[in-house]
Amino acid sequence: MKGDDASKNEQNQFEGLIQGLLNDEYGCSDDFLQPDIVAGLRNNIQGLFQSGDLKSAGLGNKDVHHKNKQIRGDKIKWLEEKSEDQFEVAFLTKIADFVTYLNKTCYTSINQFESHYASYEQNSFYKRHLDQFKNDKGRKFSLVFYLNQDWQKEDGGILSLYPKDKAQKDISPMGGRMVFFRSDEMEHEVHPSFTRDRISIAGWFKS
Numbered sequence: 001m002k003g004d005d006a007s008k009n010e011q012n013q014f015e016g017l018i019q020g021l022l023n024d025e026y027g028c029s030d031d032f033l034q035p036d037i038v039a040g041l042r043n044n045i046q047g048l049f050q051s052g053d054l055k056s057a058g059l060g061n062k063d064v065h066h067k068n069k070q071i072r073g074d075k076i077k078w079l080e081e082k083s084e085d086q087f088e089v090a091f092l093t094k095i096a097d098f099v100t101y102l103n104k105t106c107y108t109s110i111n112q113f114e115s116h117y118a119s120y121e122q123n124s125f126y127k128r129h130l131d132q133f134k135n136d137k138g139r140k141f142s143l144v145f146y147l148n149q150d151w152q153k154e155d156g157g158i159l160s161l162y163p164k165d166k167a168q169k170d171i172s173p174m175g176g177r178m179v180f181f182r183s184d185e186m187e188h189e190v191h192p193s194f195t196r197d198r199i200s201i202a203g204w205f206k207s
């Protein structure tokens with residue numbers, strides 16, 4: 001069981017993400033998970049890279065599956081819902097708690113979560129896009145959880161968000177940082193990283 005302080009802290013994080021979404025069209029929470037969990041997940045994706053288990057990501061879902069490096073250059077691997085890896089379990093458990101909180105406080109009726117590791121090799125990017133597919137409206141909210149160690153400005157890899165009625169927002173992909181926005185409304189873009197691979201877990205709440 002989590003102590004009172006831990007669950008209070010967790011609630012504050014969830015509340016911060018939700019308030020950000022309501023006020024600014026996106027939420028951002030640093031240190032969403034403890035550094036040892038971020039390190040474990042980072043280690044996992046590095047292992048997947050070495051074993052050749054990261055695959056070029058497609059565009060759109062099932063029926064449109066052309067790969068196009070001009071639009072999107074990340075390599076991915078989907079997380080298993082029933083993972084037994086302790087770091088993935090820690091991540092998925094916290095996400096499940098967030099879903100419970102969202103559904104309770106915002107009546108969102110989220111009933112599914114999907115997520116994948118993503119690695120953007122040096123100089124690869126993802127052009128401006130929305131996360132909701134034209135032929136599948138299931139994705140309601142998007143999140144990105146960054147795994148990069150000591151990411152610096154010179155490393156590039158900025159996430160730009162383009163809210164409808166507000167100025168562009170640039171976010172650095174610092175390890176431990178969580179970003180949260182609506183899949184059908186927030187256009188966004190991943191800029192090239194200049195110096196090294198840019199690693200994360202991207203996920204979607206569905207209903």
Ligand code: OGA
Nearest residue numbers: 126131144159190200202
């Ligand atoms: C995506 C995406 C953003 C990021 O995977 O759809 O937009 O910052 N990722 O990695």
Ligand code: MN
Nearest residue numbers: 129130131188
């Ligand atoms: Mn996206």
